[in-house]
Amino acid sequence: MRKNEKAFWLSLRASLTVFMMFFAFTLMAQNVTVKGSVKDQNGEPVIGATVKVAGAKTGVITNMDGEYMISVPKNATLEINYIGYNSKTVAVDGKSQVNIVLNESSTELNEIVVTALGIKKDAKKVGYAISTVKSDELIKTQSPTLGTALYGKAAGVDIKTAPGGAAGAISINVRGLSSITGTNQPLVVLDGVPIRNGEANNSDYWTDQRVNSNGLADLNPEDIESISILKGAAATAQYGSEGANGVVMVTTKNGKGGKGVGVTFNASVTGNFVAYMPEYQTTYGPGAAPQSRISSGADAYGFYTRNGSGRNGLTKNEYKYVSGTSYWGPKYDGSDVLYYDGTVRKFNPISSNPYSNLFRTGVDQQYNVAVTNSSDKGNLRFSYTYLNSLPNQYNSTFDRHNFALNGTQNILSNLKVDYSVNYMIENVKNRPYRMYRLLCNFAGMFGAFDDINYIRNSAITPSGYMNRTWNDNQQYEADVNSGYEYGFSSKSGLVDEYLWNIYGKTQEERNNRLIAKVAPTWDIMPGLSLRASLATDYTTNKRENKNSSDKALGFGTSGDYSLNQYRYTIIYGDAMLTYDKNLTNKLNLSAYLGWSGRRETLWDQTSATNGGLSVINWFNLNASSSKANTNVRELRMLKTAAFGGLTLSYDNWAYLEGTLRNEKISTLYKGNNSFWYPSVNASILVSELLKEQKPAWMDYTKVRASYGIVGLAPEIYKATIAYNQQQASGYIYAMQPNDLGNNEIKPERTYEWEFGVEGRFLQNRLGVDLAYYTKTVKDQILSTTTAWSSGANSILMNVGEFQNHGFEMALTGTPIRNKDWNLDLRFNIAFNRNKVNKLAEGVSRLEHKNWDNGAAYLYSEVGGSIGDIYAYAPKTDDKGNTIIDSDGYIALTDAPVKVGNVMPKYTGGFGFNLSYKNVYLDMSLDFRKGGSVLNLPYQYLMGRGSLVDSNKWRDAANGGQTYYLDNDNNVVPATSAPAGKVLYDDGVIFNGVTEDGKPNTKMASAQRWYNWSYNWGTGAPTYYSHSIFDNTYVKVREIVIGYKFPKAICDKIHATKLSVSAYARNPFYIYKRMPIFDAEATDATSWIEQSWIGGSSVTTRSFGVSLQVGF
Template sequence: MKRNYCLSLMLLALFGMATPFATDAFAESVPSSHSTQQAKKITGKVVDVTGEPVIGASVLVKESGTGAVTDIDGNFTVNASVGSTLEISFIGYKAATVKVTNASSYAITLQDDSQALDEVVVTAMGIKKDRKSLGYAIADVNADELMRNKSVNPINSLAGKIAGVNITQGGGAAGTGSQIILRGGTSLERDNQPVFVVDGVIYDNSTTVVGNSAFDGSLSTASTQANRVMDINPEDIENMSVLKGSAAAALYGSRAAAGVIIITTKKGKEGALEVNLSTKYTTQWAKTLPKTQRKYGRGFAEDQYTGGKYTGTTYNDFSYNSWGAPIDNNTPTYDNIDDFFQQGGAWDTNVSVAGGSKNGNFYLSGSYYNQDGIIPNTGYEKATFRFNGEQKWKIFTFGANVAYSQANTDKTLTSAGLYGSNGSGTMMGVFRWSPTDDMKHYLNEDGTRYRMFGDRLDVVDERDNPYWILNKNKLKDNTERFTGNFSVKADITDWWWISYRMGIDSYTTDDSKVLAAGGVYKLAWQKGMYSENSYRYKYLSTSLMTNFNKQFGDFNLNLMLGTSTDDTRTWSNYRMAWNFEIPNFYAFDNATNDNRDFSSARHQKRLVGVFGEFRADWKNMIFLTVSGRNDWTSTLPVENRSYLYPSVSGSFVFTELLPKTDWLSFGKIRASWARVGKDTDPYSLDTALWPSQKFLGNRTGVSNFWMSGNATLKPEITEATEIGIELRFFNNRLKVDYAYYTNNSYDQIMSPRLSNATGYILRKVNAGDIYNKGMELSIGGTPIQTKDWTWESTLNVSGNRGTVKNLLEGVEILYVTDVQVGNAKAASFPNGNFMAISGSQWKRDDQGRVILDKNGLPTKATGTNSTNVEIGNREPKFSGGWNNTISYKGLSLNMLWEFRVGGHVYNGTEYAMTLAGISELSAQREKIEVSGVNGSGEFVTNVFEADKIYTYNGKEASGRTIIANYYQDIYPYETANFMTKVNALRLRTVSLSYSLPKSLLAKTNVIKRASVTATANNLLLFTNYNGDPEVAAAGSGAVGSSSVGIDYCGVPSTASFSLGFNLTF
């Protein structure tokens, strides 16, 4: 261990030679001869209130500027003269001062300062403010809290911890993304996820879409996609601040209509060099698998007729579906679903080195994450590196942040698979496979694909075996990302500073897809298909800010002014080839010109803004903030490209006027109003020309793009109001925060369909109004706090309701994505719900009773008003989390529960399995009962039994075939039959950690801190839904109302257990 520690020091020393503060950082504790001429040697020990030594505390001699840091026992040695002042500080503790007397040894106790840490928060533009001065809600999560349920995706670590934050994980596939929504959606067609800001620079969080992968919710081409915040190493995060309201985020202008999440990464601290090493292994397994029937085998029931007269029913096995004969005891069955999933695992290793002095600091880290998915042949791999440095010189402070990451994903097709195929999606195949067929039998002895029906069925009408898809079709993506920023700040006086920042965010995603020859695709791909897509993103930004702060009597005034410039560019190049000349050789040169295609696109967008904020407070009791930002965007017409975003907020700490009491520690009321908005995509004003590689007999040319331009577009606008109250009781042992808000988003940029006579399909226009209203309640406190015991508990609850006030005249329903399962679609309705589910229904009378047809079965309603009606609302009535941490000395137990009440989920997985005769529901085929109104107006209940004969469509038919037709055609037509109004309670995380005593570690003379942690995620789920209700059929994209609440043959969620340790040297 000592040898490793020395090696770390050597590496750091070599690295430090290249840093501008290296000399200062390592020589700070070496006093000069001049400063020690009249000084004497002083020793001491720094401990906390429990008597444990404080390691790495800074001990500074105020007069000379020299100092030291405490060692592993809390001891220090400095040179100071009598009458000098020692300043002792360490993060998380209140600073202490000691006057040097004739004594030569001092014992110093530092008091906890958790309240002070809680009072300062990071707000817009990275400015730190006192929490009590804010006129809007803000929530932040520190590094310790994030690590309690650490996820490779930092978004997931916020789940259940902040009121008003809804996170949906995109399933259990390796490398899958998550989406995050703050206070409901504000845009009908634009991205409704908040903007991420990392160390002052906008950080793209797109769900990268390339090639034939999922696009804005496309189920027919879906595969696992990551959201790009996953490129950050969670171990590098010091703090995440969530700006939920428009007033909090208004300074970011047109990028912040959906809120802002500010990520601050770690820095080195003044004191001794620290090396941190952590590693963790996680095992995962599939959870909440769909329930299936194992009574009936593959095939279908077929009525026999002779001379038009019914003669009996037989079974035909010429079908993939399981509507066949009952399975007898002599027929082997296979548990295809359970046997398909493997136990996944992941290694997560991190190392960091940090140090600093009073004039400079640095932080250097590296990480490696390697995951094997629960689906065979899938995985996710990520490596990250980061350097943060800061150096002070005279009035200047220079900062530099650089990060590099590389992520690789091996994935598979999900949902329904490829467009134009008959079930090439892995999970659809798994969930629909008959229990009488061994799914592992996918190859013939010669290595060709096993065809269950041989030549009896055309290839394009077959279903691909999931094992064929996994082993033969290869889908990969690789993302390399570089981010960085350079900043300089000049403290002109103690009340005036100027800062400049330049930042870059650049990444490239390369996606490739191999579809093996002989699979179930359209005929053109029978000899294989290969595609590549390269997507490049580059964002450059600069900002200049100045700040003035002065005290005038009882008034404190602050003025901040700034300007920023953003330039965003994207490039994409897509190539595809098929029908290869040489089998199984997937190269573009192996295909003729007729069997090759390519396309490319390039976009650029610029945004220039000026902004300012004025703050005033009186006696640190009444606070007022007025801000404004004006943006100029390149994507809107000249007359509309300049727009102003004002905001005003205020707060009143009324307890400053009340007599001091033991029970009420703090009370504040707050209110805010703000206006923010969004512009549009590049090149939306003019109709673009679309190049075609194959045009008029392979001659190149161009044609009009399918989107008609609109040169009169305006920005979307969101006006938001918020009122709230904060209360703290019993010396801050109990905290309550309540907020009520409204968001009105108008001039929506939407794309209604045009008449075919126009020559276009869509045209962007300003129309539509989304109105959100909701509440957020957070109750937290420390019920128990003694020398050895601590219990911290936080309960948060929030509810939002989003409605569409109006749409474009003549538009009765808006489908933002192509998310559709059967007749169920994600939709928005005028004067209805923003996150609605539309669908079809049975015909009903004026009393709402089902009308039966001549066969005694429900009648399908037809026409637009019957097939595109609002069936449900995907937005929960309310949701929240309950987080508890109980600590006893070095032991700490954390439990996080999440809950939701209300909100519909459409079970498209059960829908698909029912059609295939494999769902648990479809096992109820010996008898069904159907109630409704018959042709005479009488309410009746009809019973159909499998072994009886009925008149059906004018002729005799067995009850067995009628029941099968009912489940495959009539029952699914009623969309509500697969809808569930969900209630759910989930144990999201439970973790137990143990920190070794400092007295024990002191004996090593090397290890400062050591801990071991065991964590289990997603162990328990109590719900009335058949599956996991946390679903988004199209993954982590959140365009418009997204695909949240629609479940369709996705990779099931996982439960996991992990064990890890952390060492600090």
């Protein structure tokens, strides 16, 4: 019986197996393999479109050519989807070839944006403004950093990049100021993880003059998919005490959008050419003004005489020469003069742009290779980018290696893991030096008669020591030909110092930075998921400073060596539970609840020699002449937060969201360090509400409103009373600081309302986004004067308040779109105004900066705007007439008066993308209206007589009038001079009235007026208001012309894409109010240090070519 039963079951199993195989074969026989392509209206392939059987959960994805292949039942219906395009269904009907054309969506309601905490949302659900810049906009001119790629592309976002190429810092300001004295740099979030950014302010005249960078400059544009800028408080409230300045959300590329393995290779070469430097007058050479020539030992023409030293084979006969750091000397006449190199040269200008000759043309070479892979199990992208940069400064090098790995792995059907690794290695030799001391000191300036190539090449003597331009090398160098025939620079040695910094000092720097994240997501059940992430941002920096000995040991010790090692670590983690459910067929609820924590630690150690090197150029701490010094600094910060959000949507046209964050931060005193940050936003889709009743020209319209509260916490240890370590007689002790913290300090708080309208019209040919915001910033953290009895000068308090409001408009348009031609336009503009409501009790004015011992000030005043510039200015009468003093010079105000404000009236950008078949032309520019800036080099160069502007009235050909000086040195107008007197032709009668109101008839010497009024410091007739300019400009940022090779050519080399392009960055200004220099030549991220210009490194315009190929 059992045998029969067993046989029965075996027979049944075999029969079932055969039946199932037959059934499966029958089903397969009913399937067909369908191939085809998916393209847009212009015939371009749609890469990454999903092709599936209607109703199925899975399908296939089109490749780099927009092609697909899928096995489906012969009577199936295909459904094709891609973001930004209308979905389409097509019946197979047994066909083996099905080609699909997708139409661009007129509503774009499926557009996905990245919001706070890395949450991706449909754009329709967002009730606040977000500006997004896509990857193709970031890399089309192969910028080594993000800064130049973002100019003018987001309304209300002001970008500044420090000159210095890839080594320079990036400053981003969103919607004006959010703090009077604190940082205004936004938080940077990479793939959902807050990372290190920071300030980079190089402003002090006396400290290190190298151009430094900040964390944002480390990010590689080649690896970035998009940048979303969250502007308002409602958008950034989930970042609490770091949300006041806006948030830059950076999303990296992850390999999605294709099937199988793909490879791309990009290469570019860029030349960075010196540009926008001061243009010098080439009419007059160095020397004293005519009125001072005789007294200074020169002849009436301005020439001096001296005996030659016999260097370079010259006789020791008497030669004429010119001397002085000012350019009020004789006219260039081509006569023979003794030059300071010991040779005889013609007295002709050598260069009208000497500072340009101080630098070389820089070259950037950048290469990127990326490998992608995508399948049902996940996707990944690995990328390597190598940047080799030859900086404009001589004796400098820069190279950077960026490695990026980003992807998603599907572990189970309901469990996936997102991961990303970004690793950067940066090697820098000699960061660029600022020109502050060369341009902002009368003794350090070059002139048109200076042979910059000779000076630069002679910076180091044959023995390897510093060459002194003031001609006292004899005591340091045996070679008689190594020094200068005579001095041409002041004994301050600023020229020598600058060149010695470049050639005699070496700073070798190596940076390593790792940003890594792992983030699993578990779909617990339909509508309920749990996401967690663990991340780190780990930076190490090692700097060795090897400063050569500038003289032999017999003349004393010199040179030094220092080693700085720096570690900055961020550990970040979060967990978030999300829930989504349709409560009814029209009402949907989505919510999230989570926790995050972040710990930051800094360790910084510097060891340095003391008293010079005991052995020439032995760069070791053991070479210290005295006991070497070591300083160690450690900082720690911990921040934790609990957060949540709830969104209700009704019938796909009404959305309401509320968020709440409770945050604790260690930079505030325990018991006073927990704060709440709420927000609410709402949006109504008018186009969905109207539905069939909407006008034909309306594709999509949304109105939105939001309110939020965000904060800005003080820097680490600023709010606490941290004692300073001191040392005396070998003993270490602690002292109370002069500026005290305050245990009651709380974060600065921003309360902001925002209202906006956005829409798409005329079949998506026109796009509009308008936003108005108003915010009040309370509890400003300011230092307040305290009684001397406290043992300190000031104490930190929450005392300030100001208001900020503005309007933003962004327009997009496509006036031309057909088979061959396409033209896309974009324009944005932003207005911002602020008003100071109050400062500390009894204080009506806050001083931010004092230039040149009271010559000019930067203030914020109650009732006024932040950033008023005050300076001495021409005095006027009740009718506005300029008052002229008894010497014929412009009279000045008795005290500094307001002469401008640093905040612009509006900023914006414009650009277009034009294509004809495979050829394309892209251009972008940005503009700024208003905002005053102090141009310090202009003040000094005018007083020195170097600039073209200083030629006005200098002689009869330039409008000067004739006069002679009487025995009391008074100016006497005349057409001829008495015997023994000299007739001068630089007379000027300034328009204005005398103190008694009569028209001025007093003649003055123009050269004296330039020399005295454009001087340093205070005291009539010196004043700085004529060097404060309206910084209005319109600047072309990018021009790109390129060619995309057709598919037929790509197929011959087995490529999926191939394109070449030529580009320009910062090629020219269309309009600029400020004379000399780039209008934004700043090397600071602080608005205070951006209020003046001219101390940065050299500025450039760039031209390059690039190649992009994909397989």
